[in-house]
Structure formats: C-alpha cells, structure tokens
Amino acid sequence: MxxxxxxxDLLRSGLLIAPLWAGCSRAPSPxxxxxxxxxxxxxxxxxxxxxxxxxxxxxxxxxxxxxxCMALFEGLTEYHPRTLSPLPALAVRWRSEDNARVWIFSLRPGARWSDALPCTAADFVYSWRRALDPHTGCPYANVLYYLKNARAINEDKLPPDTLGVSAPDPLTLRVEMEGPTAFFPLLSSFFVYRPVPAQAIARHxxxxxxxxxxxxxxxxxxxxxxxxxxxxxxxxxxxxxxxxxxxxxxxxxxxxxxxxxxxxxxxxxxxxxxxxxxxxxxxxxxxxxxxxxxxGRFITYYLSFNCSRKPFDRPGVRTTLSKAVEREELALRYLKGDAVPALTFVPPGIPGYRGPAPPHPAGKINPPERFVIHSANREPDRTVAAVLQSVWKRRLGVAPAVSTEELQTFLARIRRHDYDVAVSRWGGDYLDPTTFLDLYDGPTPKNYPNWLDPFYQLLLARARREGDPTRRYRLLAQAEERLLSEAAIAPLFHTGLEYLxxxxxxxxxxxxxxxxxxxxxxxxxxxxx
Missing domain, CATH: 3.40.190.10 (Periplasmic binding protein-like II)
Structure with missing residues (x-):
C-alpha cells in the first residue's frame, strides 16, 4: 500500500494517472x-x-x-441512513405541545462526552445560544431561527439567554418555537443543532x-x-x-x-x-x-447575482442574463450526469409541495460588456462557468471573464459580496422548502446575492405562523415565485451526486x-x- x-507525492508529480480504460488489457470486471x-x-x-x-x-x-460533524457529534436525533427520518439518539423520545409550538425531549441517561463528563440538556442550551450569538459568526445560524427569539438574538437585538430553550433537569430539554414546527425532530438531526463541549471551549x-x-x-x-x-x-x-x-x-x-x-x-x-x-x-x-x-436530485445549481453591486442591482440586468442561459443544452450536453434543467429553486420531490408557476420576471436590460463569473475550482462548477461565458458572448455580445478559486476562498468571497456573478450550489438540509427559501430571509450568512426584499420576508414570516400544511406550502410557493420573478438568483439545473x-x-x-x-x-x- x-x-x-x-x-x-505521486499525485503532485502526475505519476499516478490511471486512465479509465486501464482495465482493457485484463479480463472485464463489473x-x-x-x-x-x-x-x-x-x-x-x-x-x-x-x-x-x-x-x-x-x-x-x-x-x-x-x-x-456527523461522525464526531451526535444530536437529539440521528438520520436514518436510507430514509433520513429522525431516529432516537441523545433523545430517547419526544413529544409536542400547543400545536407543535413546544417540543419536549427526554434525553438518554449515561450519554457522555469523550472526556467522560455527562452530556446533558444544559449542553444543548449552551450550544444553541452559542450558535446564535452574533459574535460566533455561525454560517448556519439561520437554520435555528425556528426557535423562539433566535432571529432577534442572531441580529443582536436580544441577549442569548432569551432563547426559547431550557433544561428543567439534566435529562429534559424544553424547546419553544417561533411558530408551529411539526418537522422539528427532523431538523434536530442537522449538524448545527448538535451540541458542542462548553468545557473544551472555555479551556482552549x-x-x-x-x-x-x-x-x-x-x-x-x-x-x-x-x-x-x-x-x-x-x-x-x-x-x-x-x-x-x-x-x-x-x-x-x-x-x-x-x-x-x-x-x-x-x-x-x-x-x-x-x-x-x-x-x-x-x-x-x-x-x-x-x-x-x-x-437523488435534491441539489440546485444556480447563478447568484450580486444585488448590491451595479448594474446587477437592477432586476432587468439579472433577467437578461438568466433568459439567455440554454439550460437544456447545459444539463444534457455538457454535464453528462444526473442533471435536469431547473426553472425553480426548490427541487421536486418534497411530498405535498408544488412549486410556483413560471414567473414573470422584470423587463430586460442589457448587461455590462465586461464582468466576472466566479466559481469554485471543482467540477461541474468550472464547466458551468465556461459554458455560461461562451453562451453569453454568443447570445448577448458580452465578454465576461471567468475566475475560479479554491472552495473555501470562493465561499469567503461570495459571503462578503465581493463578486459580480457566481456559480452557486445548494443542497437541501431537510425535506422542506424552507431549506432553500430561508437562505434569502434577510441578511443571513447564506444570502450571497445580498437580496433584501420585505415582501418576500413577509411571506416567509406568515408561513412560519401557519399551522395548516396546505396553506403553509401555498405561502412558500408565493415566496419562491417572488424570488424568481425578481431574478435575485437564476436556477440552472437540479442534480444528484455521483460517487464510487x-x-x-x-x-x-x-x-x-x-x-x-x-x-x-x-x-x-x-x-x-
């Protein structure tokens, strides 16, 4: 070995390049x-x-x-390896009260940290407060906004100790929600809900x-x-x-x-x-x-437009670029994988959710002749950027440059809104439309376009307070329609993830x-x- x-060393020198057809000289293998x-x-x-x-x-x-994160930390629940439904983990059972506005988790006796200290309900209280504290800078803090007062804490309007989570005793966790949240046990498997060790953070x-x-x-x-x-x-x-x-x-x-x-x-x-x-x-x-x-195809590749940078602050410019994309050609000819053209941001497959009708975006305005398409230095992102560069030059007569960067450098760039147009990717974290739509609910860490729309936020806020699932999904579909009609982003394709x-x-x-x-x-x- x-x-x-x-x-x-071999990889850097190029000596370990094994072509796909290397097995042709030996007996075929499945x-x-x-x-x-x-x-x-x-x-x-x-x-x-x-x-x-x-x-x-x-x-x-x-x-x-x-x-x-899943290997090192365990939450209240854990994903079923195939269905992703929540399995008992640190919580052995749970129940809801007040139409899923309150959740009570009974924790597992004997659960311990790797330093042998007990892992208790107080660890969750500490961890969720830390994640929401704006000084922590948690990129996924917005996923905790379902908790009572979470958003106000993250926006530095309330202190962390006002969060609606408490530990009546070491093995009981009481969670108050901002509104009805029937899918919270599924959310609790997500990595940002998993506890972190207060004792190690205090020490180091x-x-x-x-x-x-x-x-x-x-x-x-x-x-x-x-x-x-x-x-x-x-x-x-x-x-x-x-x-x-x-x-x-x-x-x-x-x-x-x-x-x-x-x-x-x-x-x-x-x-x-x-x-x-x-x-x-x-x-x-x-x-x-x-x-x-x-x-499964629960990933959407899309264009992020920097809505805080001229001229991409104008919906008509964004619409022009979006309409010029040849999505079917991109998905079928160039990507060669499990991709389908996307006209919605939320991928199909969420039971009961019907996305919006085709949007009516703003009028077209010619884009600037020169701008930069940013992407991560990985596939298919590089291919997508190159195809867009060619298509926009051919169809719009513009000459965008392409800039690729190592993934973390690229993410840091778009997080600070230092770009023109970026090839972005988002995979759903749980089976609900909000895992996509909440990205643009105000100045969240993942709102890379820096698109701030009060009407969109109002629709999401109404959906959070809605207890009827059908009406809730209808409000979310209206929010998605608003996002697409304003062309803050431009969906490109939905894709699965290929692996060996x-x-x-x-x-x-x-x-x-x-x-x-x-x-x-x-x-x-x-x-x-």
Whole structure:
C-alpha cells in the first residue's frame, strides 16, 4: 500500500494517472476499482474540500464537513441512513405541545462526552445560544431561527439567554418555537443543532477543535488532522452505543480533483467518495460499473447575482442574463450526469409541495460588456462557468471573464459580496422548502446575492405562523415565485451526486441528500462478488 505521503507525492508529480480504460488489457470486471475487502475495520473516504473548520458552528456546510460533524457529534436525533427520518439518539423520545409550538425531549441517561463528563440538556442550551450569538459568526445560524427569539438574538437585538430553550433537569430539554414546527425532530438531526463541549471551549477558546483539545460526544473522536492531507477519527471509548459501531477508524482525505479521486479509488487507496467529485466527462463510462452510484436530485445549481453591486442591482440586468442561459443544452450536453434543467429553486420531490408557476420576471436590460463569473475550482462548477461565458458572448455580445478559486476562498468571497456573478450550489438540509427559501430571509450568512426584499420576508414570516400544511406550502410557493420573478438568483439545473463505493462497504446507503452517518457503516469481509 502506498503511504499517505507517497500517494500525495505521486499525485503532485502526475505519476499516478490511471486512465479509465486501464482495465482493457485484463479480463472485464463489473467493478471499476479493486474489490478485495481490507484486513482492518478502517474506511478511507475521498472527502472533497478541506473543511473550513471542525467546529460545527464555523463550517460552511459542504458535504465533507457534514460527514465529519456527523461522525464526531451526535444530536437529539440521528438520520436514518436510507430514509433520513429522525431516529432516537441523545433523545430517547419526544413529544409536542400547543400545536407543535413546544417540543419536549427526554434525553438518554449515561450519554457522555469523550472526556467522560455527562452530556446533558444544559449542553444543548449552551450550544444553541452559542450558535446564535452574533459574535460566533455561525454560517448556519439561520437554520435555528425556528426557535423562539433566535432571529432577534442572531441580529443582536436580544441577549442569548432569551432563547426559547431550557433544561428543567439534566435529562429534559424544553424547546419553544417561533411558530408551529411539526418537522422539528427532523431538523434536530442537522449538524448545527448538535451540541458542542462548553468545557473544551472555555479551556482552549478558538483552538478547541484541534487534535488533543477536541472533546466530542459522537461515535468517533478526532485522532489526527493534517490540513489538506488527512483527518483521522477513531471509535470513541465513551460513546453510549459503542458496541454497535463496527468501524475502528476512518480517514477523510480532502481530494477535490476528480481524476485523483478515481485514480486512488481504482488503485484501492480510497473506499468511497463523497458525491459530486468525479470527472464529468467520464461519467457515461463510469455508469457501466456496479460500484458507481448516484443519489437523488435534491441539489440546485444556480447563478447568484450580486444585488448590491451595479448594474446587477437592477432586476432587468439579472433577467437578461438568466433568459439567455440554454439550460437544456447545459444539463444534457455538457454535464453528462444526473442533471435536469431547473426553472425553480426548490427541487421536486418534497411530498405535498408544488412549486410556483413560471414567473414573470422584470423587463430586460442589457448587461455590462465586461464582468466576472466566479466559481469554485471543482467540477461541474468550472464547466458551468465556461459554458455560461461562451453562451453569453454568443447570445448577448458580452465578454465576461471567468475566475475560479479554491472552495473555501470562493465561499469567503461570495459571503462578503465581493463578486459580480457566481456559480452557486445548494443542497437541501431537510425535506422542506424552507431549506432553500430561508437562505434569502434577510441578511443571513447564506444570502450571497445580498437580496433584501420585505415582501418576500413577509411571506416567509406568515408561513412560519401557519399551522395548516396546505396553506403553509401555498405561502412558500408565493415566496419562491417572488424570488424568481425578481431574478435575485437564476436556477440552472437540479442534480444528484455521483460517487464510487466499494461493494463490501455496507451502511453507506443511497439517500436524497447524500448524508451518511458513519456509525452505521461497516466492512463486509465475507463479500465475494
């Protein structure tokens, strides 16, 4: 086996380039990569970009970051590996009161942090207050806005101790909501709702999430972190359900380049890749193999327009650019994957939700001759940017430049609104339209266009107070129609996430959101093909 250092060295030098057709000289195999199960209970994951942080209140929400958060931290509930429905985790049961305006969670006795201290209801109170404290700068704070007073706290209008969450005793958590929230148990699986250790943060400050300092309550603990090289986790000795965790350790390798991912996978140096890191031109050939998979289309690629920068502050300019995009050509000809043209922001598939009718966007205004299309340095983002550059030049006579950057640098840029037009991607965090629509509910961290629309916010506020599901969805559809008619964003296509997975790796189940809790993953050494 190649050592980690040798593997990286070979990749940099280009000596480990294995073409897709390398297997032509040997007997055909139904699998793309090596299939011999490993001797040890260790999985190696091609985890895409280096995480911004291992602190759940600092991460941007890339799939690789979510995998790590799920491995290291456990919430009130945990995702079912296939259906994503909420399973009991730190909470053994829960009930709602007052038409789902209040939730009561009964916590698991004996749950502990990795330093052996009890994990109690007070840890959730501390953690949710910390996430909403504006000084924390949590990119996902808006997902907590369902809690009473959460938004006002995050906007520095109320102190954190006014949050509608309390711990009547160590094993009881009482949560007051802003309005009826029947799907809150599903929300509570999301990473920003998982508790963080007050004792480690008090002791180490911002460095609490480094190896040697980090305390976790999940199925795994952090063993090593070499930035841009490897993050290694090992099975926790204090986890309440340790006897059912079958992996001894896992290595997360931050590999963005699609060719590197398939080369390492084919050579047996990776066991699974997160979705969306395979080379688009090779997807048609990869589909013939049994270890190629794709998850549901719950991701929307779209254009973010910087609505606070002239002339993109004018809806007519945004509309002109949006209407010129050849979506069907982009999805079918260039992407070569599991993509369908998108005319709505919320993907289809949410039970009971019907998106808006085709919008009537503002009148057209010619865009500037020169501007910049920004994208992350990954696929298919680079391809999308290049296609848009060509289409807009051909159809509108403009000459946009393209700028690609490493993912975290790109996200930092669009977060501070330092761009013209950006190729953006959003995958739903839970099965409700608000996981998409809440992005633009005021100056939230994910409102990259900096689009502020009082009528849109009013519709979302009314939907939060609406207890009838049908009327609530109708209000959300009206909000989505407003978003699209103002062309704050321009949906491009809905897509699934393609990945490679060894046939002996069990528990890494296909699901709509490509979320894979590591506690359910195991190696089947009896697999024989």
């Amino acid at each position: 190649l050592t980690l250092w040798n593997r990286r 699998y793309f990569g090596k299939t011999a199960p490993p001797a040890h209970d260790r999985v190696r994951i091609g985890n895409a970009a280096e995480p911004r942080s291992l602190d759940p209140h600092k991460v941007e929400g890339a799939l690789g970051e979510l995998n790590l 400050g911002e460095s609490w999430s480094r190896p040697g300092n980090m305390i976790t309550n999940g199925a795994f603990v952090l063993a090593a972190h070499r930035p841009y090289d490897e993050i290694r986790v090992v099975r926790s000795e204090t986890y309440w359900d340790r006897s059912r965790v079958r992996l001894a350790e896992a290595s997360f390798l931050p590999i963005v380049d699609g060719s590197q991912n398939i080369n390492l996978y084919q050579a047996g140096e990776l066991d699974v890749t997160v979705g969306g890191v395979l080379p688009r031109p090779l997807l048609p050939a990869l589909r013939q193999y049994r270890d190629y998979h794709t998850d 997975q060894k046939p002996w790796l069990v528990g890494w189940e296909p699901n709509l959101q490509d979320l894979h809790p590591l506690k359910y993953v195991a190696i089947n050494r009896r697999w024989r093909g």
